Amino acid sequence: MSYKSLKEAISCTQTQQSSKFHYQDVLQTILVILAIIIGLGIVIGMPIFLIIYSEPPPTKFSVVKASIVRFNLASSNTLYYNFMVTITAKNFHSNIESYNKVTAIASYNGNQLASVKLAPFKISSKNIDTLEPIVFKGNTLMIFEPQQLVEYNKETQLGIYNLDFDLDLNYSDYHIHCPSLRVPLISNGKVAPTFNVTTCSYMDDRN
Structure with a gap:
């Protein structure tokens, strides 16, 4: 092989290697x-996906008003009561929430x-609705333990009773x-303490 041919072969090899390296760099x-x-795409798309496809939180119920007209314990251990509770419901979903048995x-x-x-009632989509006031009136046999009777007497003096409310x-x-709703007594012409709005907890008994 002549010197010229050898030089051309070396040059061709170098060109091929250079092309190979260039291809690898491009790749x-x-x-x-x-x-x-x-x-x-993941960083930007994931939050959007979660916003679009994540399930909204359940309906939020709150007790916004509550007052007692009567809450008297008779000597016969009969408790006479008359009080009212008003609640609101906030629907986070885009559809109307219907409750048929309450x-x-x-x-x-x-x-x-x-x-x-x-x-039965319905809650508008993405809205806060106030339900009709719920009135509890009547009497029931209530036998207190000694400590419970002490608590009842203290609450009677304060004019505020701790009631539990469920739906x-x-x-x-x-x-x-x-x-633990602190419900004020409004009878006897006295100025009742302000009721504090209470957010209720939500439980799904199917789980």
């Missing part, structure tokens, strides 16, 4: 760009006072619990 650059695009339950010192069946919705699948 590596493309892979890096693709990785960056995919990463950005039972309101009031308790005192761990003992159920009464239950009231409510008319069973849609055949008891959904349960709303509003514990």
Whole structure:
């Protein structure tokens, strides 16, 4: 092989190697760009996906008003009561929430006072609705333990009673619990203390 032919062969080999290295650089650059695009897509797209497809929180129930007209314990251990509770419901969903079977339950010192069946109601989509006031009126046998009787007498002096309020919705699948409501007594012409709005907890009994 002549010197000229050898020189041409070496030059051709160098050109091929240079082309190979250039191809590898281009491929590596493309892979890096693709990785960056995919990463950005995940970072940007994941929050959007979660916002669009995540389930909204359950309906939020709150007790906004509550007052007692009568809460007297007779010598026969009969408790005579008359009080009212007003609640609001905030629907986070885009559809109307319907509740066809509703039972309101009031308790005192761990003992159920009464239950009231409510008319079916609907909550507008992405809105806060105020339900009709729920009235509990009647009497029940209430036998207190000594400490419970002490607590009752203290609350009577203060004019504020601690009541528990619950809602069973849609055949008891959904349960709303509003514990320790400090409900003021408004009888005898006295100025009642302000009732503090209380947010209720939500439980799904199907789980």
